[in-house]
Amino acid sequence: MEIAYWIVAGLLALFYAYGGGVKVVRSKEALQPMMGWVDTIPMPLVRTIGVLEVLGAIGLILPPLTGIAPALAVAAAIGLVLVQLGAIVVHSSRGEYRDLWLNGVLLVLAAVAAWLATTWL
Secondary structure, X not given: OHHHHHHHHHHHHHHHHHHHHHHHHOOHHHHOOOOHHHXXXXXXXXXXXXXXXXXXXXXXXXXXXXXXXXXXXXXXHHHHHHHHHHHHXXXXXXXXXXXXXXXXXXXXXXXXXXXXXXXXX
């Protein structure tokens, strides 16, 4: 179970650390070619989503790695599930149905990570 958690959590952490970091540091104009939805969302909200993604990535790795409050890994994974539910709503409302497969995969992986993180409860 632990090996499976580290594989899933590691992949999610890499994805969210990069994706969230990009949302935090790049301008709206730089984000628009790869994330068309930023034109309809206020930039402070885009930055907040980025910060939440980075914190989720950290929360998946640090608590179980250090042994300090490892239950936070479950909370981080659930938070990332909520981020993906929001992403599915945004993409669906914009008619971007071909992008939903990635959101679905990330949603399932985050849910699996939440389940596997119960190892430390």
